[in-house]
Amino acid sequence: MATRPPRLDDVAAHAGVSAATVSRFLNNPEVVAKGTAERIREAIAATSYVPNMTAGALAGSRTRLIAALVPDIAASIFNDTVESMIDGLANDGNSVVLALTGPDNARLEAEINMALARRVDAIILTGIVSDAETRARLRATPVTVIETWGLPEEPIDVAVGFSHRAAGEEMARFLRGRGYRRPHLVVPRSSRSERRAMGFTDRWVRDGGVEPTRLEVNVPSHFGQGRLSYRALADLPERPDVVVCGSDWIAQGLIIEAQAAGIRVPDQLAVTGFGNLRMAGDMRPTITSVDIDGARIAREVLRVLRARAAGERTETKIDVGFRVIARESA
Incomplete structure (x- = not known):
């Protein structure tokens, strides 16, 4: 015959404390003295007690x-x-x-x-x-x-x-300062990426540039999109001198596809990413990116x-x- 599951009172008796002390420990361990907390932990392990978090939520204001x-x-x-x-x-x-x-x-x-x-x-x-x-x-x-x-x-x-828009604007300012003049945007279909693309485009045009060409890709971003994005450059009326990718994954795929075609990065085609993933610093060439902490x-x-x-x-x-x-x- 199965015995009843252990209760809060069982833990309290095993630890030699009151049920209220055990309850305080379960809700906030830091308010209980270190030695008492250790005895309660040992009692919980010894009795195999499992706290009823639903009951705690009903009794208090927090469910944790x-x-x-x-x-x-x-x-x-x-x-x-x-x-x-x-x-x-x-x-x-x-x-x-x-x-x-x-x-x-x-x-x-x-x-x-x-x-x-x-x-x-x-x-x-x-x-x-x-x-x-x-x-x-x-x-x-x-x-x-x-x-x-x-x-x-x-x-x-x-x-x-x-601000994603501000991040796009800053990348536009950075690339213009590097001397690039024909940017092409690879934009994942997400509101975040779109805001960055709009920020980039508005800043680029405001500073005297021609509106960038762009290609939209599905989300989530992945390596293969970069390879396809490179091949799509052949359909543009003029080859860009820099491709601004909506993620480091797209940038990585595009760089590898460009190198496979004999294109030197960044001498013949520059590429940037977004996110500053670990692999952005591990690639050769390493990838210029936007870092978010x-x-x-x-x-x-x-x-x-x-x-x-x-x-x-x-x-x-x-x-x-x-x-x-x-x-x-x-």
Whole structure:
């Protein structure tokens, strides 16, 4: 005959403390003295006690459940941010539900519904929600909502990121300063990439250049798109002197295809990427790219969540900036 599952009282009796002390430890281990905390950990292990997090959520205001929504994780520029963020959240005693929203947030609404149904403490979004109805709905919830990798004019709650448009403008300024005159843009079909392309084009034309040619590619970005993008250059009326790629993966594929065709990079064709992935510095030639401090985004997200848990107010917009990393490819 099966025995009943261990209860909070069993842990308390084993550890020689009150049930209230065990409860405080489970909700916030740092408030319990070190020696007492160790006895409670040993008691939990000895009794095989599994905390009822649902009951805790109903009794209190926090579930310690965080939803992190990202478009994709395969060859993604978000991976370092997500990994750092999940590690930090777990160290703070949270559990993280990681959900994929698909190309340009195709499944975003369904994942938001699931997160809200699970009574999460916070929803962390990668990118900016463009749908006005969804933004309004999230503003009406008591859940902390953090938009990352972008800076909308009016955040839903808190935004931690940078201006994609400004990143495009800075790349235009950089390339003009390097003497390039015929840029060609390879633009993934995402709102983030489009904002960078618009920023680049507006700055380029404003500074006296002819509007760049462009090619749109599907998301998520991958190596093969770069190879196809190079071949598509043959259809242009005039060969560009620099190709501005929407990701380092596209830039890598394009460089390899150009070299296979006997084209010297950057002497005959310069190439830039975006994201500053590790392989951008490992390639030969190394790839000129735009670096985003993903680890800082993660740190700022953790800082906001810790402040909210303590009942403190936070900024609504946190700009982590970006920088162009000049390397051999341009």
